[in-house]
Amino acid sequence: MTDMPARQRPISPHLTIYRLTWTMVMSIVHRVTGSALYFGTLLFTWWLVAAASGAKYFDTANAFFGSWFGQLILLGYTWSLVHHMLGGIRHFIWDTGRGHGPERQTLARMTLIGSVAITILLWAMALLLRS
């Protein structure tokens, strides 16, 4: 048996054959934002260590976060955090046994709309406080 060539068996269909739905996309995005936040903690660690290391190191980190590239990353970081948090609150609603009916569509949409709105609000607040 062992020297027989492996037969090409048909594999079960995966994500590619399904029509995209809101709940499915939000579920995938929850996992993606979670992973992004996981590695994003390295940036937060860098910022904290720079602050603990003195003004010179802190200014270097601040210059990076202040650059257009740094700002882009921070914007994505903010949105990922807010989106993952709202997704988590959605999980809490499911945990109580609610939100599994047709209203799950609304919940999924509210997660995205809410995360974008809160991200814009936070950045507007930061820019207003800065000036």
Next chain:
Amino acid sequence: MRTPLSRIRGLGAAHHGTEHFWQQRVTAAANVLLLVVLIGIMVTLVGSTHATVVATLSKPLVAVLLVAAIISVSIHMRLGMQIIIEDYVHTPFRKVVLLMLNTFFTWGVALTCIYAVLKISFGL
């Protein structure tokens, strides 16, 4: 004669019962409460000088909230990444190595951040 409850207590395939699920929920709830406060503080620190940031982070309440958030977030993200690894990696050796790296990474991040916060808080 064992009751159904005593049979399921602390069991399940991994002998951990619902511990993973429950820890994920407890840290999630803690993360929401802690991060809402800390995001508010971070927003006020945008564009601040080193002296201002250090002054804010060395306030006892801010430092304690930060350390609490670091611990809660680290546990939460270790559990989350563990699920992702278990879902997608099926080679036993690769899975065990990645699960171990996951633990090392999350502990590394947590300890480094806590050390930095304490150093700032106790005076540079």
